Amino acid sequence: MCYYNDIMALDNNLLARQKLAAALFPKIEESPQMIEARYPRRQLKLGAMVTRIAPSPTGFMHLGGLYTALISERLAHQSGGVFFLRIEDTDSKRAVPGALELIINSLAHFGLKLDEGETELGREIGDYGPYQQSKRASIYQAFVKQLIVSGQAYPAFETVEELEELTKKQEASKVAPGYYGPWAYWRDKTPAEALAMLDKGFKPVIRWRSNGDPEHQVIVNDMFKGRLALRESNQDIVLLKSDGLPTYHLAHVIDDHLMGTTHVIRGDEWLSSLPLHLQLFATLGWQPPVYGHLAPIQKLVGQSRRKLSKRHDPEASVTFYDEAGYPPEAVISYLLNLANPSFEAWFMSHPDKRWEDYLLIIAELKKGAGALLDFQKLDSYSKEIISRLSLNELLEQALTWAKKYDPPLAQAMSRDLAYTTEVLNIDRSGERRRKDIAKWSELRAVIGYFYDDIWAATPLDLASQLGDYSLSEIRTIAQAVAASYKPQDSQAEWLAKLRQLSQTLGYAPDTISYRQNPQRYKGSFGDVAKIIRVLLVGRNQSPDLYAVMQVMGQERVRTRLANFTG
Numbered sequence: 001m002c003y004y005n006d007i008m009a010l011d012n013n014l015l016a017r018q019k020l021a022a023a024l025f026p027k028i029e030e031s032p033q034m035i036e037a038r039y040p041r042r043q044l045k046l047g048a049m050v051t052r053i054a055p056s057p058t059g060f061m062h063l064g065g066l067y068t069a070l071i072s073e074r075l076a077h078q079s080g081g082v083f084f085l086r087i088e089d090t091d092s093k094r095a096v097p098g099a100l101e102l103i104i105n106s107l108a109h110f111g112l113k114l115d116e117g118e119t120e121l122g123r124e125i126g127d128y129g130p131y132q133q134s135k136r137a138s139i140y141q142a143f144v145k146q147l148i149v150s151g152q153a154y155p156a157f158e159t160v161e162e163l164e165e166l167t168k169k170q171e172a173s174k175v176a177p178g179y180y181g182p183w184a185y186w187r188d189k190t191p192a193e194a195l196a197m198l199d200k201g202f203k204p205v206i207r208w209r210s211n212g213d214p215e216h217q218v219i220v221n222d223m224f225k226g227r228l229a230l231r232e233s234n235q236d237i238v239l240l241k242s243d244g245l246p247t248y249h250l251a252h253v254i255d256d257h258l259m260g261t262t263h264v265i266r267g268d269e270w271l272s273s274l275p276l277h278l279q280l281f282a283t284l285g286w287q288p289p290v291y292g293h294l295a296p297i298q299k300l301v302g303q304s305r306r307k308l309s310k311r312h313d314p315e316a317s318v319t320f321y322d323e324a325g326y327p328p329e330a331v332i333s334y335l336l337n338l339a340n341p342s343f344e345a346w347f348m349s350h351p352d353k354r355w356e357d358y359l360l361i362i363a364e365l366k367k368g369a370g371a372l373l374d375f376q377k378l379d380s381y382s383k384e385i386i387s388r389l390s391l392n393e394l395l396e397q398a399l400t401w402a403k404k405y406d407p408p409l410a411q412a413m414s415r416d417l418a419y420t421t422e423v424l425n426i427d428r429s430g431e432r433r434r435k436d437i438a439k440w441s442e443l444r445a446v447i448g449y450f451y452d453d454i455w456a457a458t459p460l461d462l463a464s465q466l467g468d469y470s471l472s473e474i475r476t477i478a479q480a481v482a483a484s485y486k487p488q489d490s491q492a493e494w495l496a497k498l499r500q501l502s503q504t505l506g507y508a509p510d511t512i513s514y515r516q517n518p519q520r521y522k523g524s525f526g527d528v529a530k531i532i533r534v535l536l537v538g539r540n541q542s543p544d545l546y547a548v549m550q551v552m553g554q555e556r557v558r559t560r561l562a563n564f565t566g
């Protein structure tokens with residue numbers, strides 16, 4: 001008899017919870033089983049990894065986000081798996097116009113190829129969508145509805161003020177903060193009490209009924225950090241907010257399960273929630289993916305290292321690298337070098353390969369502190385990559401950047417593309433290939449002087465750089481060189497002529513003669529070359545002077561030299 005009563009009570013409880021679930025989610029008809037059937041297991045070859053990048057559309061793409069995306073992309077594609085984009089936009093308060101576009105464009109700009117998700121604005125590919133969480137509300141709700149029925153979740157009706165009050169009480173009692181155990185007011189309320197609140201029009205959040213114990217240590221295996229012991233969570237965290245959308249904790253668990261993610265690679269800030277996430281997987285009866293947490297990229301400030309900050313460091317945003325004019329391959333190669341020390345040797349010994357050909361080594365990803373951002377290193381990757389571009393690629397990339405960020409330079413460069421091609425081609429062959437451009441924002445300084453409308457040096461600037469020489473001396477030399485310059489002269493002829501001319505003007509034809517007898521000369525051949533160089537390019541540094549003059553052409557050379565009136 002007693003046994004019969006127990007069963008009746010259980011049935012009554014179940015019925016009450018079913019009633020509550022129906023009242024909370026009247027529109028949800030699809031069962032979790034029906035949903036699971038719509039997301040069949042992926043057919044993958046052994047060892048293939050399914051990874052994803054799951055940004056929130058905040059209007060900002062962090063360099064660390066790109067780093068995580070790159071590692072996820074490499075692991076998926078080098079194992080013959082799938083890399084997809086999921087937009088985690090369940091926080092409607094944080095929605096920013098244009099944010100989605102920024103994510104899609106940034107991934108495309110850096111060449112990270114997506115197999116699934118919204119690969120173009122408004123166009124989604126893949127069979128495991130929708131890939132935008134805000135479009136999946138009914139999916140999350142179906143699972144939560146079932147958790148209500150099974151008693152593993154419950155509605156809670158506290159106001160913000162009541163929750164603040166709770167925190168104060170916990171502080172006063174010196175106990176751990178949060179919504180758990182005895183502090184979880186709605187945890188032990190009956191379905192009838194919750195239904196009464198719903199009848200009065202109150203909107204609850206749905207909380208998980210945790211059975212975790214923080215005294216328990218959970219052993220987890222992080223794919224980068226290895227074995228870790230973490231505390232179990234006893235928090236009755238919010239699964240669904242009162243607007244019906246899920247929190248990150250629940251949403252990613254459901255999505256990564258349904259979408260067949262095998263490896264979740266994400267930032268370190270999620271590591272402490274890992275036990276909670278594993279507990280949620282267990283509650284839902286699912287096998288969790290492998291998790292890997294990456295330490296944030298750091299920067300050196302004075303003597304100390306700190307996390308690259310979205311608020312304080314412009315270089316934290318990926319758009320910074322585009323504006324500065326780093327080729328995307330340079331940024332990606334640099335990030336691969338941060339991830340794997342072996343990358344550098346591979347990169348240097350495979351000039352004909354692309355970064356996609358490199359096989360990322362998981363074991364080389366640093367376990368401890370995050371990698372340090374080093375612009376010198378980035379520049380050296382970038383210089384190398386720019387020096388490896390074909391002439392056409394160089395022209396195209398330089399022009400694309402200039403059109404966007406330096407229109408007057410783009411205009412000057414576009415006016416005569418054959419001329420610009422010659423300008424860019426100086427010193428690009430042979431052993432000592434030119435490697436002086438690290439980013440396109442340096443173009444103006446490096447090639448601007450070839451264009452009369454960009455050339456900005458005033459006679460005063462030039463004269464001040466040549467302060468060691470009298471103005472009349474500069475003029476004499478400039479005019480003599482202008483008159484004698486013939487573009488058809490070979491390099492040897494040109495050099496011989498210039499030495500000869502130096503001698504005529506009272507300068508030693510070479511350094512040795514000058515050193516042997518300095519009092520005989522006004523200076524040496526080097527002084528003459530310096531004067532010519534400064535007058536032509538605006539500073540005492542340039543690629544080979546003969547090549548520069550050849551490309552500039554007779555008229556421009558003569559004008560610049562003969563017109564110097566400083």
Ligand code: GLU
Nearest residue numbers: 054055056088252265266
């Ligand atoms: N939306 C989360 C974030 O932006 C994603 C974390 C994850 O990859 O699971 O941090």
